Amino acid sequence: MEQMDRIDFSLGADMGLKDILSAPDVLPLLKAMVEAGADLAAVTDDKGKFLWSEGNIPDNRELPSTVMEAITKRDHKNLETLSRVNWRLSAIYHEAEPIGFFFVSAPEALNEQFLSNLMDTAFTGLNIIIRNIVKRVFTTELHTTVVKRSYEELLEINKNLTASEKKYKELAETLEQRVIERTEELKRAYTRLLQQEKMASIGKLAAGVAHEINNPMGFIYSNLNTFWKYIKNIDEMLRFYSQESGHRSRESEELRKKLKIDFIINDIHGLIKQSVDGAERIKNIVVNLKDFSHIDEATDSEMSINEEMDNTIGVLSHEIKNRSAEIAKQYGQVAGFYGNPGLICQAFLNILLNALHSRDDNIIVTIKTEQHGDNAVISIADNGKGIPSEIQSRIFEPFFTTKDVGKGIGMGLTVTYDIISRYGGNIEVKSEPEKGATFVITLPLNGKRETGNGFYE
């Protein structure tokens, strides 16, 4: 609006006589004067040149020479005193500025008083004509200016109104859709929080349980070893007895057979070995649980991607054994990654879990890690049934699941996606039916840290 074309409004600036008057305005007056007895009636410009004239017009079409001289000398003040017996001269003013002359001459015979009266009357008439024309010009100019400006303002207002109307119309139309979208967003955010809360609780619980199991496991393991040593001593003693034939009696032989001592001595070795193995396994599980939950590392720290992958696999060892899955590790050299190890493990875990359920038997999961420039690239491939192309774009959506109702809530990959995004990385999936699925995670090793807003703070 402010930039609107500024109309040059200079009311009646520099209007000369010719701008104000035209022949039809003046000639009838001049003609009437000649008819009333004048010899010559003329209107001139400010230099004394005739603009309009009637009667006996001189060839040079200008005022008498005495007047012309006075004009040249700019002696305007004395001009009107130059009037002679047989002619009269009056200056015509417009806005206080002399812009021309009104001249009338008469034959010598004409009464001088009559000439003066004729001059006065006609000059008054001429001034009224000029005045009215100027007024009309001013009014027209002003009117045009105002109308044009008002019209342009109206156009501008109309444009703005149309734009805002369109905006509100669009807003109204999309409002419902936006409410739905926002509601979905809120629902997702809420579920993520719940999930996170749940994972944190499970982590804490696991860490607590791991700690509680650790102590009794310590003495069970140690006692088993001691027990094994004791048994060896007892065994040796028994062997000694049996080799001393002199001391052998029928009675002791019968008792030995009855109590299956030979079998026991043999079996005890296996039992204790199995128990020690079991205890060792429990110990490993506890260590893995502790590492996985990272209960002591709530904040980001430097970590090894390969180690965290091993921790995750460790947590899943039971699942892996149950499903007789084979894990093929192809770890490369990857620089340290800065992040929350618990979250990274969580991200890996959800993909590995899906891989372990990708088919019923002969599962092979290939885990590859490598460094490409400043990125760690982790690929987890299975040989499962694959992900149908029509749902590939939806697998990271919250609540999207192919499992039966009650078996999964469809948050696993969403959580993974959020964690990877949080560290400025991305995750892609490639899959063809019956040819397995490959998830490729790219994580920047430097630069971007803590992008997305953390539901996992």
Next chain:
Amino acid sequence: MIEYDEIEQRMVLKLVYYGPAMSGKTTNLLRLHDILAIEGRGDLMTLDTKDDRTIFFDLLPFFFTAPGGLKIKVKVYTVPGQVRHDATRKAVLTRADGIAFIADSQISESANNVESFENLEKNLAFVGIDIEKIPLIIQFNKRDLKDIISEDEIHRAWESTGIPVFMASALYGQGVLETFRRLVALTYDYIDIRHSLKEKHMLTKEMFVDNLARLSADLAEQ
């Protein structure tokens, strides 16, 4: 804003009497017309009025030639004060070279003064004139009436702005000439900076003011 034609040696200046409706803008020009010498002063042109109210504008023109030959035309305009004529006010204000704001001294009119002054600020910005630079004076008119805002109060309110303030009773011709002379003097300063009126055209401030605001002979004798 000044219209200046160097080849033709012409300069056209525009002074505007602004203010709320019925504050006495036209009356100011009428009195000026009455008291100023006829020489170099044109007639007051009043475009149509309705019930004593200006619809378009009034125009009091002046014309004189500087010693150096520069022809100077000064056109003094009034604007219509009524709110509805804002488009006309903008048109008249365009390319103004000086402004006299005529305020109504009556206490009851205070709000209208404020509104009109804000309108002036807005319209000056609209037509691209810097209110800080253009010559501007304020006249508190109608000092002859009762229930008017006190002079002390007026000075207190306007002192900090640095805008010259005049008291007037235009109906009785008081303060009208002083207001005009100061406006003309300020306008001279404003133009002299850019067009060297004194250096190039041998036109001093005194000459400029006297040519425009010269009392008619019979008044001057008193």
